Amino acid sequence: MFADPQFLMSCALFLPVLWGLGLFGFPSRAVSAIRWYALAGACCELAITVQLAGIALGWIDASPAVNASTTSLRNDILLGMSLPWIPTWNVNYSLGVDGFSLPLILLTSLIFVLSIVASWSIKTHIRGFLFLLLLLETGVMGVFLALDFFLFFVMWEVMLLPMYFLIGLWGGPRREYAAIKFFLYTLAGGVCLLMAMLMVYSASGGSFDLLELARMAQGQAPKPGMDLDQGIALTAAMGDTSLQWRVFVLLLIAFLIKLPAVPLHTWLPDAHVEAPTPVSMILAGILLKLGGYGFLRIAIPICPLGFAEWAWFMVALGVFCVLYGALAALAQSDFKRLVAYSSVSHMGYVLMGLGAFRFQELTGVVLNPDFSTMGLSAATFQMVAHGIVSAGMFFVVGVLYDRVKHRDLRQFGGIASLQPHFSAIAAGIFFAGLGLPGLCGFIGEAFSIFSVWHVDRFFSVGGALGMILTAGYILWALQRVYLGPTYTGPNREYLTEINFREYTVGYILLAFAIGLGVYPAMALNVIEPASRQLVQQISGSQERQLSLNRASIESPLDK
Secondary structure (H helix, E strand, O other), X not given: OOOOHHXXXXXXXXXXXXXXXXHHHOOOOOHHHHHHHHHHHHHHHHHHHHHHHHHXXXXXXXXXXXXXXXXXXXXXXXXXXXXXXXXHHOEEEEEEEOOOHHHHHHHHHHHHHHHHHHHHHOOOOHHHHHHHHHHHHHHXXXXXXXXXXXXXXXXXXXXXXXXXXXXXXXXXXXXXXXXXXXXXXXXXXXXXXXXXXXXXXXXXXXXXXXXXXXXXXXXXXXXXXXOOOOOHHHHHHHOOHHHHHHHHHHHHHHHHHHOOOOOOOOHHHHHHHHXXXXXXHHHXXXXXXXXXXXXXXXXXXXXXXXXXXHHHHHHHHHHHHHHHHHHHHXXXXXXXXXXXXXXXXXXXXXXXXXXXXXXXXXXXXXXXXXHHHHHHHHHHHHHHHHHHHXXXXXXXXXXXXXXXXXXXXXXXXXXXXXXXXXXXXXXXXXXXXXXXXXXXXHHHHHHHHHHOOOOOHHHHHHHHHHHHHHHHHHHHHHHHHHOOOOOOOOOHHHOOOOOHHHHHHHHHHHHHHHHHHHOOHXXXXXXXXXXXXXXXXXXXXXXXXXXXXXXXXHHHHHO
C-alpha cells in the first residue's frame, strides 16, 4: 500500500487537511505541542512527495499497471489514476504527475515545512493559523495533482478562504484592506476560470478530463481506441478557432491575476506587506506559481489555436512585467514591498518563456521547436527557482522585522556587523535572486531570454535589461541594509545573531539555491520531456487546423 502511487497521491492531497483537524484535539495552551504536531504533519507530506518522485522517476518499484488510465492518453504522464466521482456529470477523481507538476509538488511540500518552522513567531490563535496553513497545502496539492478540470477548479477555490483569513486575521495594520483586495482579485480570476470551464464542458459534449480535452482540441479523437468519426463532432467543436480564442482569453485573465502580471498585480504588494512572514513565504514561493502552471496544464493544451494567437502578447507582457517590476522595486523604501515587486519582475520571465513560440504562416508548424521547448522548460525551472529564492527573501525580511519592528530601508545599515552569519545567508539568497551564475536564479532567466530570441530580438534585449535592473535594486538593498555604519535605529538591542531554527530555514533555502544553480539538470531532466511533448501537440494542432481550412476552401472547387 505504501508503495502504491494511487494511494500516495491521495495521501499527498488529503493528509494536510486531515492532519490539521487533529490540531483541535490539543488544548490551546499546549503551544509547543501544537507547533511540533503541525511540523510533523508537514514533514510527513514532504516524505510522501519525495516517495512519489522516486516512483515517478523509476527509483522505487511500484505497480506496473498504475499508469494504465493515463499513459494511453499522454505518454509523458509519469503517474496517474482516475476514479468516478460524480458519474452523472462525468466528473472524475483524476490525479496525475508529469514533468511540469512533479517539481512544483516537491517545492510545495518543502516550502510548507519551512513556513511552519518560520511560524514560531506567531503568538496568537496558533491552532487556527496552522490549520489554515495545512488546509491551504491541500488546495495547492490538489491543483498540481488534478487531471480533471472540475477537480482543478474546486481545489483552486479551496485556496481562497485560507489565504483570506491568514492575511486578514494575522496580518499587519492594513490587513483587512489587503485581504479583501486579494479576495476580490482572486474571485474575479475564479469567475473567469469557471466561465472557461463551462464553455469547454459544453463544447466537448460533457467532459472535464483534461487529457481528453487536449486531444479533442488538437483535432484527435477523445480516446485512442475511438474511431475519429465517432468523436468527430466533439473534435470539431473543441477545435473551433473562435471557441478556443474566447476560452483562452478567459483563462489568460484568470492565470495572469494569479501570476501576477501588470496591470493585474496590484493586490500582490499589499498582500505581501500585510501578511505575516510564513504566509508571504507561501504566497511568493508557491501560490504565484499556480498562474504559470495553469497555462501549462490547461490553457495551452486545451486551447492551442487560441494560444497561437496570443503567444506574442504573453512574451511582450512578460518583458513589460520584468522591466516594470524592477523599476518599481528600485523606487521602494519598504524592504518587504521591494521584494514583492521583485516577484512581479521575476515572474515576467515565466511569461516570456511560456510564450516563446513562432509559427510558420503556411503550415502552422512551430518554427525552431527546440527554442520553444527551451522556453517552456525555462519557465517551469524559473517557477521552482523563484519559489526557493522568494521564500528565502521574505524570510530574511521577516527575521529583521521580528527584531526591529520596521522595514524602512532608510533606517537600516550596518546589520552585517551585528549579524554576520545571518548576513552571509541573506547575501547568498539575494544573490540568487539577482541571477548570479552558479545560483538557481540565473538558469531560468537566462534561458527564457535565449528562448525568445527567435520570436523577436527586441524582447530578448528587454529581458536582458531587466537582469541589469535586478542587479541594481538587489545590490542597492543589500548595501542599504547590511553595509555602512552600524545600525542605530529602533530596537537595536534586539539585533542579536539568529537562533538555530532560523539558521535551519536559511541554510536549507540557500543549499537548494546553490544546488539547482550548480546542477540544474536535476530539475530540467524531469521538465524537458513534458515541454517537448507540449510543443509537439501545439505544432500538430496547428497543422491539422490549417489542413481542415484548406480542405473547406478547396471542396467547392472540386464540385
